[in-house]
Amino acid sequence: MKLRKVSGCENGTCPAVYVSDRGTAVVQGDLVTTAEGLELGDGESAVELPPDVVLAAVTALARSGSAETVQRLTEALQCS
Secondary structure, X not given: OOEEEEEEOOOOXXXXXXXXXXXXXXXXXXXXXXXXXXOOOOXXXXXXXXXXXXXXXXXXXXXXOOHHHHHHHHHHHHHO
């Protein structure tokens, strides 16, 4: 899998969001092991990201993504 960073710092040791060549997102952040309402399945991990990292990732995806990606992001934002 190849990753392209779409938000986060330059040195790679801070919260960040990447887009893969498979069309998926990969996130890097501080591991969350327990939190009220968090239910993890086998092999799953949760990470915490600052809102500005998430917003920068969504903005980058909307700018560089396909029309389908932009449409899906727009619909997701309207539902929240």
